Amino acid sequence: MDAIALPEPREDIIARREEIVRKLKTLVAPDCVIDDETGRRAYETDALTAYKRLPLAVVLPSNTQEVSRVLAYCNENAIKVVARGAGTSLCGGALPQEDAIVLGVSKLNRVLHIDYQNRTARVEAGITNIAISNAVASAGFFYAPDPSSQIACTLAGNIAMNSGGAHCLKYGVTTNNVLGIKMVLMTGEVIEFGGEALDAPTYDLLALIVGSEGQFGIVTEATVRILPAAEAARPMLLGFETSKAAGACVAAIIGAGVIPVAIEFMDRPAIEVCDDFSKAGYPRDVEALLIVEVEGSESEIENLLTRIQQIASFFEPKVIRVSQSAEESAAIWKGRKAAFGAMGHISDYYCMDGVIPLRKLADVLVEISRICTEHSLPVANIFHAGDGNLHPLILYNANDAEEASRAEACGAEILKHCVKVGGCLTGEHGVGIEKRDLMGLQFTKIDLEQQMRIKSVFDPNWLLNPAKVFPLDGREMP
Amino acid sequence: MSDIVHPGGEYELHQFIAQAAAAGTTLEIGGRGSKRDIGRPVQAETVVSTASMSGITLYEPNELVISARAGTLVHMVEATLARNKQQLAFEPIDLGPVMGEPEGQGSIGAVFASNLSGSRRILAGSARDHFLGVRAINGKGELFKSGGRVLKNVTGYDLTRGITGSWGTLAVMSEVTMKVLPAAEAVATLVFEGLTDDVAIEAMCEAMATPFEVSGTLHLQGELVPAMEMDALGKRGQAVTAVRLETYADSIDERVRKLSRAIAEFGEPKILNDIEARLFWTNARKLQFLQGTAGSLWRISVAPRNGARLVAAITRRLKCRTAYDWSGGLVWLIVDSGRDAGATEVRRCVGEIGGHAMLIRAEPAIRSAVDVFQTLDSGTARLAAGIKSAFDPEGILNPGRMYASL
Numbered sequence: 001m002d003a004i005a006l007p008e009p010r011e012d013i014i015a016r017r018e019e020i021v022r023k024l025k026t027l028v029a030p031d032c033v034i035d036d037e038t039g040r041r042a043y044e045t046d047a048l049t050a051y052k053r054l055p056l057a058v059v060l061p062s063n064t065q066e067v068s069r070v071l072a073y074c075n076e077n078a079i080k081v082v083a084r085g086a087g088t089s090l091c092g093g094a095l096p097q098e099d100a101i102v103l104g105v106s107k108l109n110r111v112l113h114i115d116y117q118n119r120t121a122r123v124e125a126g127i128t129n130i131a132i133s134n135a136v137a138s139a140g141f142f143y144a145p146d147p148s149s150q151i152a153c154t155l156a157g158n159i160a161m162n163s164g165g166a167h168c169l170k171y172g173v174t175t176n177n178v179l180g181i182k183m184v185l186m187t188g189e190v191i192e193f194g195g196e197a198l199d200a201p202t203y204d205l206l207a208l209i210v211g212s213e214g215q216f217g218i219v220t221e222a223t224v225r226i227l228p229a230a231e232a233a234r235p236m237l238l239g240f241e242t243s244k245a246a247g248a249c250v251a252a253i254i255g256a257g258v259i260p261v262a263i264e265f266m267d268r269p270a271i272e273v274c275d276d277f278s279k280a281g282y283p284r285d286v287e288a289l290l291i292v293e294v295e296g297s298e299s300e301i302e303n304l305l306t307r308i309q310q311i312a313s314f315f316e317p318k319v320i321r322v323s324q325s326a327e328e329s330a331a332i333w334k335g336r337k338a339a340f341g342a343m344g345h346i347s348d349y350y351c352m353d354g355v356i357p358l359r360k361l362a363d364v365l366v367e368i369s370r371i372c373t374e375h376s377l378p379v380a381n382i383f384h385a386g387d388g389n390l391h392p393l394i395l396y397n398a399n400d401a402e403e404a405s406r407a408e409a410c411g412a413e414i415l416k417h418c419v420k421v422g423g424c425l426t427g428e429h430g431v432g433i434e435k436r437d438l439m440g441l442q443f444t445k446i447d448l449e450q451q452m453r454i455k456s457v458f459d460p461n462w463l464l465n466p467a468k469v470f471p472l473d474g475r476e477m478p
Numbered sequence: 479m480s481d482i483v484h485p486g487g488e489y490e491l492h493q494f495i496a497q498a499a500a501a502g503t504t505l506e507i508g509g510r511g512s513k514r515d516i517g518r519p520v521q522a523e524t525v526v527s528t529a530s531m532s533g534i535t536l537y538e539p540n541e542l543v544i545s546a547r548a549g550t551l552v553h554m555v556e557a558t559l560a561r562n563k564q565q566l567a568f569e570p571i572d573l574g575p576v577m578g579e580p581e582g583q584g585s586i587g588a589v590f591a592s593n594l595s596g597s598r599r600i601l602a603g604s605a606r607d608h609f610l611g612v613r614a615i616n617g618k619g620e621l622f623k624s625g626g627r628v629l630k631n632v633t634g635y636d637l638t639r640g641i642t643g644s645w646g647t648l649a650v651m652s653e654v655t656m657k658v659l660p661a662a663e664a665v666a667t668l669v670f671e672g673l674t675d676d677v678a679i680e681a682m683c684e685a686m687a688t689p690f691e692v693s694g695t696l697h698l699q700g701e702l703v704p705a706m707e708m709d710a711l712g713k714r715g716q717a718v719t720a721v722r723l724e725t726y727a728d729s730i731d732e733r734v735r736k737l738s739r740a741i742a743e744f745g746e747p748k749i750l751n752d753i754e755a756r757l758f759w760t761n762a763r764k765l766q767f768l769q770g771t772a773g774s775l776w777r778i779s780v781a782p783r784n785g786a787r788l789v790a791a792i793t794r795r796l797k798c799r800t801a802y803d804w805s806g807g808l809v810w811l812i813v814d815s816g817r818d819a820g821a822t823e824v825r826r827c828v829g830e831i832g833g834h835a836m837l838i839r840a841e842p843a844i845r846s847a848v849d850v851f852q853t854l855d856s857g858t859a860r861l862a863a864g865i866k867s868a869f870d871p872e873g874i875l876n877p878g879r880m881y882a883s884l
Binding site: 118162164169191202204207208255259296300355358359422424425426427435446447469 | 600629631880
């Protein structure tokens, strides 16, 4: 993959590397600066592994003050900064540049305060997503957004990308679950946004910051909503002969006033790979599989699953299977949550994240299939059906440069189609470098300029995560 | 001040604002005017209203999404949704009656411009959380869009939510798209009587910590109860603490039983049945409990656990009546005394205990003289000014509505 251009690095900054490293070691504990090449190599890419750039240096601050000192120094010296959580971005959101330092927040991983009466937790932003839920699980609470990478990904990265997950149909995405943050601006100034109160006192700056892809500042702490866990949850599997029937069933369930906590979709190639990997026991003789999960007491779960079965029966499912045990439920989710990893075992893949209006589902799946056939590449579809968030996985050989660029072109075609039918380029992964040059499909020049003016309010010199989100041409930057 | 200009559609609105931007004409921006007396009085050369821009432009019940022109009446949107047993889950409040206006006059654009959510906000999120996409005209006279008509969308910065609650000072919305949800099949409400403020908040927070999806918690001090005009609430002027459950018809009894047991330490609640409960929350939504009050009205956001302490601190100096929504996180405070609507005291206490306060109702002279919105620290104020400038560099949209300098 090589379609995405990155700006030429500034040679004058690279030439100052030794001096910069020396200075950084005075701003944080010296062992928190990684400057040897082997060490830096570990940070040269993220989960969009086709793109790699060796950063100038890597800094791993231990507290907000250190972040502040590093940013102030970089701002004064025009050194670009790429923020990094756990490096799980699928869109190149954490891809470094040769003339930029990587500022990793992984050492900021403490739980600071849990307040069950207010139902909030104050944490450092480098904490992993799952660790927040783990910290409050004994009291029967959890943190709702659950990206598939939740074991590894950090809250900071979730805030940067406004991450979602399988269960956000009911509980919302990151922006709906973060109440306050502490953020360091590029000048080194530390500002608190939001807090324990529910609404913003002035402009909703927090809403602008969540999803700003590390381009406004570095978030070091956050106050998140924690929710009481449901009494119980149970998934069921619904297998269909066609994707069209599965899509229509999803629409009918929602139309009937039932909002399951999750509705996940897999097509046949995805079912096979996930089942082989996780031994989840998915039916293998269907073209489309839905995992529908509901929550409540045992009797409520029974009632809801009965309703869903009645609705589904209109679409002639080949398989209806309700999980009978906690182990079976865990296996069903393991298969889904391990989908990307499972796919990675059999092939390199390129993961898309487009969103479409649900009623277009069947047509869009046909179109995705056509586009992939045209590019001579296999595809497996996995997605959050309740909200129309598609994850077509385009399979390709990363060692074959021609095939890799074909995969990239294929992905772009799919995303174009998502926009064309009324959807969007990305539902939860973010723009990063990957979709940067496609932004013009969804936005006009005026739309993008309005966004860029906001960027300039927070980071007037455009030093934070600079090559991302906006096409390189037409930028309103110094 | 000239007459009100009513563009008939987005094109006309766009043209009008573009001309105003070119000429540097300041504009007072409004929908149907139901919230015109909230905020600082605007001094503008022309008044523009989106009231003539009405109508649902898209509704896909199976996709949980609806779009409407900004001037569409909220109750028209809700009536459309109700035909499919759906609703705006954030339950926008109707400030009309408490401002001395008729009820049901607010526009859907103003709901997002003010981000004033109702009791269900504590479970379902605010107006901002349900706001998916917007078409709007900035102060440069440019039509822009953000977000879209799908439930998940992280393409570009979230300007949609970013302009929520900006009271027309950043852009004039022409069309809004929002997430909708099924309306609950059944409603019930547990009512406790005679709890003190701090015990009531404890009860409401405890209810919220159960897995029964409590969708509203409201505590009314005794003096505010009669205005609700509900026989079921008793007549002795005792405080009322209401806890709402909404769920499927076949689950409601079970949840009432379980929740009553879970918070039994606060006494045996009276149970409002489906009809009574719906009436109670319909009245709550239009702040019926504040009817007949004449003093200045404050809306204070605070961490729930600090709500009662904050009010206790304020009432040491001022004569007040109080209702707590959002399990104590939203305080409606009627101030019956004080020269400046109690602003000095309210701000001092909020500064000490936390949260932020907005003056909702007061004489125009007072609203011009005191900070109506929360006073900002210097860093946030600088960023807010930058945001204003990024949308409206010449400051032609609702000048001074939120802050004298914005």
